Amino acid sequence: MSLNIVVLAKQVPDTRNVGKDAMKEDGTINRSALPAIFNPEDLNALEQALRLKETHPGSKITLLTMGLPRAAEVIREGLYRGADTGIVLTDRALGGADTLATSYSLAQAIRHLAEYDIIIGGRQAIDGDTAQVGPQIAEKLGLPQVTYAEEIKVEDGKATIKRRIENGVEVVEAPLPLVVTVNGSAAPCRPRNARLIQKFKYAATPSEKGAASEEVKKLLDTRSYLNLYEWSAAEVEADPAQIGMPGSPTKVKTVVNVVFQAKESKRIEAADDAAIEDLVKDLIANHTIG
Amino acid sequence: MADNNNLIVYCEYEDGKVADVSLELLTKGRTLATRLGVKLEAIVAGDKLDGIETQIFPYGVDVVYKVEDARLYPYTSLPHSSILINLFKEIKPQVCLMGATCIGRDLGPRVSSCLHSGLTADCTSLEIGDHKDPRTGKEYTDLLYQIGPAFGGNMVASIGNPDCRPQMATVREGVMKKEIYDANYKGEVINLDCDKYVDSASYVVKIIDRHIEKSAVNIKNSPIIVAGGYGVGSKENFDLLFELANTLGGEVGASRAAVDAGFVEHDRQIGQTGVTVRPKLYIACGISGQIQHIAGMQESSIIISINNDPNAPINTIADYVITGNLEDVLPKLIKYYKKNSK
Numbered sequence: 001m002s003l004n005i006v007v008l009a010k011q012v013p014d015t016r017n018v019g020k021d022a023m024k025e026d027g028t029i030n031r032s033a034l035p036a037i038f039n040p041e042d043l044n045a046l047e048q049a050l051r052l053k054e055t056h057p058g059s060k061i062t063l064l065t066m067g068l069p070r071a072a073e074v075i076r077e078g079l080y081r082g083a084d085t086g087i088v089l090t091d092r093a094l095g096g097a098d099t100l101a102t103s104y105s106l107a108q109a110i111r112h113l114a115e116y117d118i119i120i121g122g123r124q125a126i127d128g129d130t131a132q133v134g135p136q137i138a139e140k141l142g143l144p145q146v147t148y149a150e151e152i153k154v155e156d157g158k159a160t161i162k163r164r165i166e167n168g169v170e171v172v173e174a175p176l177p178l179v180v181t182v183n184g185s186a187a188p189c190r191p192r193n194a195r196l197i198q199k200f201k202y203a204a205t206p207s208e209k210g211a212a213s214e215e216v217k218k219l220l221d222t223r224s225y226l227n228l229y230e231w232s233a234a235e236v237e238a239d240p241a242q243i244g245m246p247g248s249p250t251k252v253k254t255v256v257n258v259v260f261q262a263k264e265s266k267r268i269e270a271a272d273d274a275a276i277e278d279l280v281k282d283l284i285a286n287h288t289i290g
Numbered sequence: 291m292a293d294n295n296n297l298i299v300y301c302e303y304e305d306g307k308v309a310d311v312s313l314e315l316l317t318k319g320r321t322l323a324t325r326l327g328v329k330l331e332a333i334v335a336g337d338k339l340d341g342i343e344t345q346i347f348p349y350g351v352d353v354v355y356k357v358e359d360a361r362l363y364p365y366t367s368l369p370h371s372s373i374l375i376n377l378f379k380e381i382k383p384q385v386c387l388m389g390a391t392c393i394g395r396d397l398g399p400r401v402s403s404c405l406h407s408g409l410t411a412d413c414t415s416l417e418i419g420d421h422k423d424p425r426t427g428k429e430y431t432d433l434l435y436q437i438g439p440a441f442g443g444n445m446v447a448s449i450g451n452p453d454c455r456p457q458m459a460t461v462r463e464g465v466m467k468k469e470i471y472d473a474n475y476k477g478e479v480i481n482l483d484c485d486k487y488v489d490s491a492s493y494v495v496k497i498i499d500r501h502i503e504k505s506a507v508n509i510k511n512s513p514i515i516v517a518g519g520y521g522v523g524s525k526e527n528f529d530l531l532f533e534l535a536n537t538l539g540g541e542v543g544a545s546r547a548a549v550d551a552g553f554v555e556h557d558r559q560i561g562q563t564g565v566t567v568r569p570k571l572y573i574a575c576g577i578s579g580q581i582q583h584i585a586g587m588q589e590s591s592i593i594i595s596i597n598n599d600p601n602a603p604i605n606t607i608a609d610y611v612i613t614g615n616l617e618d619v620l621p622k623l624i625k626y627y628k629k630n631s632k
Binding site: 126134136139169254255277284290 | 368391395404408409412423435444445446450454494496538556571591607613615618622630
């Protein structure tokens with residue numbers, strides 16, 4: 001049985017590596033200085049999809065991302081690893097969305113896609129760490145969900161999934177169609193494949209095609225698999241009241257940069273044995289240790 | 291049941307014991323409910339719930355809703371979310387809190403999606419306050435402010451859901467304090483009929499195997515933590531940290547960078563994506579001090595930073611800064627401890 005697999009991917013700023021270059025003088029983050037990457041756990045999700053495709057020949061992997069038009073970059077990253085095609089859901093009206101408005105928008109795109117057996121995404125994105133979009137998409141589509149997945153197997157229309165939970169492991173069985181979110185402890189994604197890079201390097205969305213050279217345009221006209229999809233809110237029949245800022249019940253009141261209260265520290269050099277011994281004696285005397 | 295506008299906590303339990311994170315939320319919930327002038331309620335759904343309320347009432351809980359059915363344990367998403375969704379439609383709580391656990395983070399989003407109520411994940415602080423919408427000028431009183439890390443922990447955001455109820459938030463274990471309110475506090479138990487709240491089609495996900503392995507590592511409750519960062523350099527170099535921790539009777543922790551590099555296992559990770567700790571003594575070895583790590587340990591009583599970079603960010607919050615190499619400093623700490631302790 002071949003499967004229609006949807007992989008949810010997000011292009012995120014690399015918040016794990018906020019170095020000195022990314023900090024402005026006032027201590028705030030210069031977001032544009034952070035590299036935009038394929039959200040790490042979405043790569044774990046893609047790997048699970050690729051494995052399912054291997055065990056179910058004829059399966060099709062469609063990557064779905066919501067973001068700026070340049071999020072087409074993550075679609076190409078996915079194609080280089082074995083996905084078949086991709087959709088960028090992009091519209092100014094989608095901006096400022098919280099997790100609820102985001103999941104509504106993505107659920108509308110999945111409905112528009114019409115054919116899906118399993119929807120796989122990363123557990124959470126590193127720019128928000130909420131882990132909410134997966135379960136919320138499941139609820140919007142009226143599907144069951146399995147979160148924290150590490151391995152997904154599908155047989156006879158049923159998925160068997162190993163989950164990594166606190167202090168242990170759980171194996172569950174769930175019917176398709178289904179939404180699964182994959183944990184970072186799952187198998188890492190395979191690297192890009194040189195042949196697929198050659199095949200897909202000119203893959204483009206309609207707006208990218210518009211800006212491309214005549215040569216690339218011709219290529220896109222003759223090779224249909226290079227044409228990626230770009231959908232607007234209207235195209236997926238999203239209700240304007242449920243998307244973007246208006247569709248977001250959570251409102252951010254304030255955002256402040258984290259600044260820690262500096263203490264006056266006592267400084268000791270590694271070579272100063274007497275000072276290190278005094279420190280240990282102090283800690284013993286005040287019952288911190290010993 | 292009437293629309294009650296109260297504050298409700300979803301309680302998790304395992305092996306007949308209510309989870310610590312739920313008791314911590316009940317403690318916080320009691321304070322918030324008193325401030326709002328409403329009742330504190332709790333809901334437990336599962337199997338063999340006999341007498342579970344006696345563990346809950348001492349936290350100042352006025353009402354415990356119990357839903358008992360063998361199919362509700364172990365937890366699966368659909369039946370538990372169905373219970374909360376249908377109950378909340380009846381009683382309309384103004385606030386719902388749950389643990390930022392594998393269960394709470396699976397359940398919360400599903401419930402919030404169906405009720406179209408905002409949910410904030412992993413809050414580090416919850417406060418009641420007023421709000422004026424800058425665009426409409428509309429004023430709101432007694433909103434729940436959900437304060438938590440944003441943007442990978444590099445910022446702190448204060449979030450509110452002015453127009454939607456319940457206002458929902460998840461909080462990680464160990465973030466709030468657990469404290470008995472009144473050992474003799476007595477509330478009311480309301481037993482709910484599971485079949486009225488859960489459609490039989492909701493039991494589609496079957497658990498076919500489950501083994502809980504109690505974590506061998508218990509950094510959360512250790513009074514002394516020796517933590518290593520990427521600067522430790524290798525898995526082998528962590529041996530020195532284990533030696534110091536063993537000598538002092540403590541545990542070894544790590545930053546996300548050290549865990550990602552494969553130096554130690556994930557259950558030792560301290561910070562926003564790991565555990566929050568407040569030991570008596572925290573010895574940070576080769577940890578630069580990414581904000582997301584500091585957020586998980588800054589309340590330690592005494593912090594010692596050992597780093598060869600005298601300007602490592604973590605040094606600003608340390609009580610003692612030892613500048614130098616770990617392989618020089620750690621053996622000296624071990625030596626002087628052995629020499630001076632009885």
